Structures are given as structure tokens and as C-alpha cells.
Amino acid sequence: MHSIAILGAGMMGNVHARAYRAMNQTSSLWIVDPVASRAGVLAETYGAAVANFEEVLENDGIDIVDICTPTFTHRDLAISALEAGKHVFCEKPVALKLRDARAMDEAAGKSGKKFMVGHVVRFFPQYSAVKELSVARNIGEIVMARLYRGGSFPSHGIDNWFADPEKSGGVFVDLSIHDFDFLRTLLGPVTTVEARSSMLSSDKQKSSFDHGMAILKFESGALVHVEGSWAEPPGMPVGFGTFYEFIGTRGMITNSYERETTLKLQTSIEGKPKYAQENPAHFDPYAAELESFTLSVDEDKEVPVNGREAIESLRIALAANLSAKLLRPVELSEVH
Ligand SMILES: NC(=O)c1ccc[n+]([C@@H]2O[C@H](COP(=O)([O-])OP(=O)(O)OC[C@H]3O[C@@H](n4cnc5c(N)ncnc54)[C@H](O)[C@@H]3O)[C@@H](O)[C@H]2O)c1
Structure with a gap:
């Protein structure tokens, strides 16, 4: 106790x-x-x-x-x-x-x-399943992926602190860091980040990075597109959503939290195409x-999830911010 x-x-x-x-x-x-x-x-x-x-x-x-x-x-x-x-x-x-x-x-x-x-995404069944499925069902080596995470601007924050990049870090540091962290656990170290972000918050107290896209290159050779958004209109029926698509050398896994909570697994191993669906258990991650x-x-x-791991996930998010600012790819080694 x-x-x-x-x-x-x-x-x-x-x-x-x-x-x-x-x-x-x-x-x-x-x-x-x-x-x-x-x-x-x-x-x-x-x-x-x-x-x-x-x-x-x-x-x-x-x-x-x-x-x-x-x-x-x-x-x-x-x-x-x-x-x-x-x-x-x-x-x-x-x-x-x-x-x-x-x-x-x-x-x-x-x-x-x-x-x-x-870094709670590691505990979401839709995400932990990717790791398990990529090994157990042999989709081969993951070489590409697309991930989305977003919703409307988090205006619930006290004194609108999310709107101030000096306080929240913006959408990459606050939101996409979930995906950056998960990707590190799945694919290993990142070498380069190229990112852009648009500031859509002119009506808020301060500017913030409201919608960002980042392309991550991994040491493994994998290339991943991560998109994070605080730019969806408020008051929509589904206030928040996530999406992913992992492409391996022998198959792919997709999941969309907004549309459904089903994992779709499509593989083609030794010339035999196969389709499977899974519904990960619902519990409180x-x-x-x-x-x-x-x-x-x-x-x-x-x-x-120890401090060293959190530091590495933050490094990727800061590299995305820097790339969006400098409008060029940023090596992870540039961020210290
Ligand atoms: N893991 C997730 O899924 C997830 C989701 C949302 C937010 N977060 C993170 O959680 C943290 C909090 O976010 P939130 O959305 O709950 O913010 P919030 O604005 O809703 O709540 C923050 C609270 O902290 C209080 N506070 C401020 N300074 C304090 C202090 N020194 N001591 C005690 N209380 C203090 C504020 O008065 C407020 O009540 C942030 O770091 C945010 O990035 C994580």
C-alpha cells in the first residue's frame, strides 16, 4: 500500500x-x-x-x-x-x-x-499489440510507418498554458512525443528529423505550433511520418483521434482510434495473402x-519508462521543433 x-x-x-x-x-x-x-x-x-x-x-x-x-x-x-x-x-x-x-x-x-x-502510449493495447504482432505474425522488418494523433486545441489548460510554447513546448513536445517515444521502443534510435509546423492560433493569447508533421529517419533505415494536431475544430463529435499504419517487408498493420478500435493485419508471406482483424481488450492504460x-x-x-528514455524521446521532439524553425533536416546529434 x-x-x-x-x-x-x-x-x-x-x-x-x-x-x-x-x-x-x-x-x-x-x-x-x-x-x-x-x-x-x-x-x-x-x-x-x-x-x-x-x-x-x-x-x-x-x-x-x-x-x-x-x-x-x-x-x-x-x-x-x-x-x-x-x-x-x-x-x-x-x-x-x-x-x-x-x-x-x-x-x-x-x-x-x-x-x-x-509515456502512456506504451500501455495502450493498440500500440503494445504492434510490437507483439510485428514479431509473432512476422510482418517482416518495419520499413515505413505513418502515425497521426490529434484533436482540437487543449483549451482546458489552466491560464491557457498549452498556448505558450515556452510552457508547453508546442504540439511536437506535448503531443507527438507520445508517438516519438513509442517509435523509439519499436524501431530503435532516430538519426534525423525533418519537420514543419503551422501556427494556427492567431486568436489565442500567444502563438503555438498547432499542427506539425515530422519525418523521422531511423538507424535501421526505416522512414516514419508523424503528424500531430491541435488544429481540429472544437466541439466535434469525436474530440480526439489516433491513426497508424506500419508497413513491414511482408505485411502491414493499421489501426484508427477515431473510426474503429480494430487492428487490421494484412500479410503476404511466401506469396500467401492473409487478412486478420483483432479487437484489443479495453482497459485503462x-x-x-x-x-x-x-x-x-x-x-x-x-x-x-526511466528518465534516460524520456530524455531521448524529448530529444526527438526538440529536433522536430528545431527543424520546423530552421526549415531544414536536423540530426539528433545537433540537439543537446
Ligand atoms: N499522458 C497523457 O495522456 C497526458 C494528457 C494530457 C496532459 N498530459 C500532461 O500532464 C501535465 C498536466 O496537464 P493537464 O492537462 O492536467 O493540465 P491542467 O492545466 O488541466 O492542470 C494542471 C493543474 O496543475 C496545477 N498546478 C500548477 N502549478 C502547480 C504546482 N506548482 N503544484 C501543484 N499544482 C500545480 C494547476 O492549478 C492545474 O490545476 C502536462 O505535463 C501535460 O503535458 C499528459
């Missing part, structure tokens, strides 16, 4: 509080948010207590700090919590700059506590992710 403090009572704080309660492994839950009304509502909904961050740091009974605050606050909160001897789960993206992410990872190393970053974290704490084993 764990005593857990969630920092941030916004959208993700809600998702995490619900997941912890569903997991039934939480002896006590604490909510921290400078907006007292937000903390109060979340605490009441999930039978939690309200605290401030200093109280959390001083309370030796709290063993886990879960950071669900705007990205620009992650670094300082994570380092303080680790230095206070807490295990830390931090929402993605780990930070906005590589040096901040490295400082967090170093603090984790020094503390000896667990530090995991919320956020609960699976957080459960994997508490299990790593319980069993003192490596977390599924």
Missing part, C-alpha cells in the same frame, strides 16, 4: 486519482494545487486530503509524489520531491529542455528513489501505467 500525493488537480490529476482509487493499492491520497477549489473538488471526489507541497515533502508517511502539473513546473517539483526521499512519477513530457530533464534524472540517481515518466510504477517500487525493480 502506498501513500500518494498528486500534484495538480487538472485534467491529468483527475485521471491519475481515478486510476489510483481503481487500483486499490493506496492507503491515503493527497491532492496539491495552488487553486484551492480545484484541489478541494478532486479531494472530495476521490476521498483524498488536501495539502500543500511543503507539507507533502515533510510528511514521511507519503512515499510517492505524482506530478500532473503543467510541463514548465515539472523540473523543480520532481527534484524537490526526489531530494525529500519520495519516489516520483512525472507526466510526460519530462521537461521542456534536455538540461532540465538531465537534472531530474541525476536527482533520481542520487536519491536512489524510483523515477518514471508517463493509465491504471496499467501507474500500477507498473507502484510495482517497480514494491519490488525494487527498474521502472518501465
Whole structure:
């Protein structure tokens, strides 16, 4: 059983509080948010207590700090919590700059506590299935792919922080990083990124990268097109969607979250075409992710997504931002 403090009572704080309660492994839950009304509502909904961050740091009974605050606050909160001897789960993206992410990872190393970053797409059955299917059903070597992830602009963010690239990093760093991270686990290291983004947010407080496209070249030779969007019109029947298509040397796997939740597997092995459909089980990937974290704490084993991995996924997103700014391909080695 764990005593857990969630920092941030916004959208993700809600998702995490619900997941912890569903997991039934939480002896006590604490909510921290400078907006007292937000903390109060979340605490009441999930039978939690309200605290401030200093109280959390001083309370030796709290063993886990879960950071669900705007990205620009992650670094300082994570380092303080680790230095206070807490295990830390931090929402993605780990930070906005590589040096901040490295400082967090170093603090984790020094503390000896667990530090995991919320790259939750690895826990979505539609995505983990790609890895399994690509091996088990032998679609051959994945040589090309297309991935889309998008919806309308995330206007729920407190003080419209998503609209400020200095606070959110823009659509590549905040949103497409999910796909960048997954692709790294599937295809290995990226060598080059060529990206463009359009700023469609003239009516918002500040400009942001609202719709971006990136082409990733991998060391394996694979070429992948990743598109992320905050430019879909608000108020549509389906507010958010994902799509992918993985092309192997002997077959392909496609999935579209918006249209259906079915995996289509089309292979042609030794001249024999085959079609198969799968419906991945529906479960809460956020609960699976957080459960994997508490299990790593319980069993003192490596977390599924550590700081070093989060740094590499952030590097790809920052390379996409740089490429979109310079209007040229960017080598990953240029981003440090
Ligand atoms: N994994 C995912 O699928 C996913 C989805 C959306 C957002 N995110 C990430 O989760 C994080 C939070 O996003 P959100 O959409 O929940 O934002 P949000 O704006 O809805 O909520 C953030 C909350 O944090 C509070 N806060 C600000 N500073 C704080 C501090 N110092 N201590 C405690 N609370 C503080 C705010 O008052 C607000 O209530 C971001 O890093 C975002 O990129 C992840």
C-alpha cells in the first residue's frame, strides 16, 4: 500500500486519482494545487486530503509524489520531491529542455528513489499489440510507418498554458512525443528529423505550433511520418483521434482510434495473402501505467519508462521543433 500525493488537480490529476482509487493499492491520497477549489473538488471526489507541497515533502508517511502539473513546473517539483526521499512519477513530457530533464534524472540517481515518466502510449493495447504482432505474425522488418494523433486545441489548460510554447513546448513536445517515444521502443534510435509546423492560433493569447508533421529517419533505415494536431475544430463529435499504419517487408498493420478500435493485419508471406482483424481488450492504460510504477517500487525493480528514455524521446521532439524553425533536416546529434 502506498501513500500518494498528486500534484495538480487538472485534467491529468483527475485521471491519475481515478486510476489510483481503481487500483486499490493506496492507503491515503493527497491532492496539491495552488487553486484551492480545484484541489478541494478532486479531494472530495476521490476521498483524498488536501495539502500543500511543503507539507507533502515533510510528511514521511507519503512515499510517492505524482506530478500532473503543467510541463514548465515539472523540473523543480520532481527534484524537490526526489531530494525529500519520495519516489516520483512525472507526466510526460519530462521537461521542456534536455538540461532540465538531465537534472531530474541525476536527482533520481542520487536519491536512489524510483523515477518514471508517463509515456502512456506504451500501455495502450493498440500500440503494445504492434510490437507483439510485428514479431509473432512476422510482418517482416518495419520499413515505413505513418502515425497521426490529434484533436482540437487543449483549451482546458489552466491560464491557457498549452498556448505558450515556452510552457508547453508546442504540439511536437506535448503531443507527438507520445508517438516519438513509442517509435523509439519499436524501431530503435532516430538519426534525423525533418519537420514543419503551422501556427494556427492567431486568436489565442500567444502563438503555438498547432499542427506539425515530422519525418523521422531511423538507424535501421526505416522512414516514419508523424503528424500531430491541435488544429481540429472544437466541439466535434469525436474530440480526439489516433491513426497508424506500419508497413513491414511482408505485411502491414493499421489501426484508427477515431473510426474503429480494430487492428487490421494484412500479410503476404511466401506469396500467401492473409487478412486478420483483432479487437484489443479495453482497459485503462493509465491504471496499467501507474500500477507498473507502484510495482517497480514494491519490488525494487527498474521502472518501465526511466528518465534516460524520456530524455531521448524529448530529444526527438526538440529536433522536430528545431527543424520546423530552421526549415531544414536536423540530426539528433545537433540537439543537446
Ligand atoms: N499522458 C497523457 O495522456 C497526458 C494528457 C494530457 C496532459 N498530459 C500532461 O500532464 C501535465 C498536466 O496537464 P493537464 O492537462 O492536467 O493540465 P491542467 O492545466 O488541466 O492542470 C494542471 C493543474 O496543475 C496545477 N498546478 C500548477 N502549478 C502547480 C504546482 N506548482 N503544484 C501543484 N499544482 C500545480 C494547476 O492549478 C492545474 O490545476 C502536462 O505535463 C501535460 O503535458 C499528459
